[in-house]
Amino acid sequence: MAELRGRDVPFRGGGFRPGHIRYVGIAVFVVLLLLIEAGTRAGWISNLTLPRPSDVIGTLWSLAKTGLLWEHLIPSVGRFLVGSAMGVGAGIAVGVAIGLFSLARAGLVPLVAAIFPIPKIALLPLFVIWFGIGESSKYALIALGTFTPTVVATYGAVDNVDRALIRMGQSFGLSWASIVRKIVLPGAMPGILSGLRVSLAIAIILLTAAEMIGARYGIGAYVLEAGSLYDLERLFAGVAILSIMGVIVNWLVGRAEAYLLRWRG
């Protein structure tokens, strides 16, 4: 029999499947910080450009030790929680209404589209007039900023709920409330939660902006004060706190997803 000759079929099915690799994220941070540290120490990064990471960490440490950190952090976290709870709560309610009722959809979708692109920071003076310089104007700013993205994410998620499941619910004579609570809301939950990641990041941005105007305490006030004194260590310490807040919020949403969407496996 003749010898079998030929080429191997080349493999071409790889890629396009990003997986999960641990510790790389942290390694990127560490390498970047070490580079800056080395650069500032050796002098190829001037200390007007960037502060030394070790100095920033020192500033953070002394902030925590003197208790000043908590004086700034606690009001910020409070504003973040109250403002985003109001915005997200109202956003989910309005989003579900748009998803379920033709009249709400016809009336509110254009309104939301009109509000969404307005930079909410530009409205801060208006909120100060409406709600005063105190906490309410900050809540209102954060609430409005989280409201629109939550509405858009929620009604998109409700639209994507499998109609066959809703029809099943109707065919078994489930009540309207049961269909909404047991079929529509759980079905929309993945979309609502991924919208939450976006809206909570926006909440942190707006929190800082609100605290830059008319607040004595708060991370935003701290960053503003440091910036106006060109105190880069304190500026970066404040920015680092905001970043860490963002990472924590993202992690919390991830935990909520793992719990609420455990059926996806």
Add this chain to the structure above:
Amino acid sequence: MELRLEEIRHAYGQTEVLDGISLDVPSGQILCLIGPSGCGKSTLLRIAGGLERPVSGRVVQVGEPEGSSLNPLTYIFQDFALLPWRSVAGNVALVLEDHGLSRAEIAEITEDVLTRTGLIDFREAFPKSLSGGMKQRVAIARALAVKPAVWLMDEPLSALDAQTRELLMDDLVGLWTRAPFTAIYVTHNLAEAVRLGHRIAVLSRRPGRVREIVEVRTPLEARRTADPQLEAHQRRLWSLIRDEAKAADRELIGG
């Protein structure tokens, strides 16, 4: 309880789908509906159970359903329609929760129907970990839980592979012989129709009309695959819809 369809006409916009369909579903019998794709058989089934309103004609329940029936007209869907966020037991419980039953009663009914469908060991499993056949068994258990007077089955085995289909057909025959139920069974599979149908209504292509009603007299439990009599019925059904199916296949969708 009997179900009677009287002169059902339906159209989507300008497209006529059903053209005056009248059918009787006598108590304790399975009526199969077959016809070329797009002939409106699924639409007719949705109309029969009140999920869609026909342009004209009516669906009449003759007689009262048994008092214990929680949902007289109950569907089995082709895509199973299980809630992925509920376990097997949770999916069955879903349809019992709106009927003012106590927790204990719900648990008891759920346990009973899961035992009858051989799913009791899977009660905590989620749909994503079940095979297609098991998913449809859950849907059958869910339907059993509400004690239907008429089962409305929309191509229940079409999403399954051939072997699973055989097994589930045996299950359905078993369920029927133990307690004869009334059903409309929509399918495009002629073998299913001759295995499960007491009568088989052949619809023409769009706009659907009843072309013929074939009666299969062999008792359900005596029907076997490759039974010459059943094969003769199947050949006859095929000859009835072959040309229609061919013509329907060449039509533009939505045209």
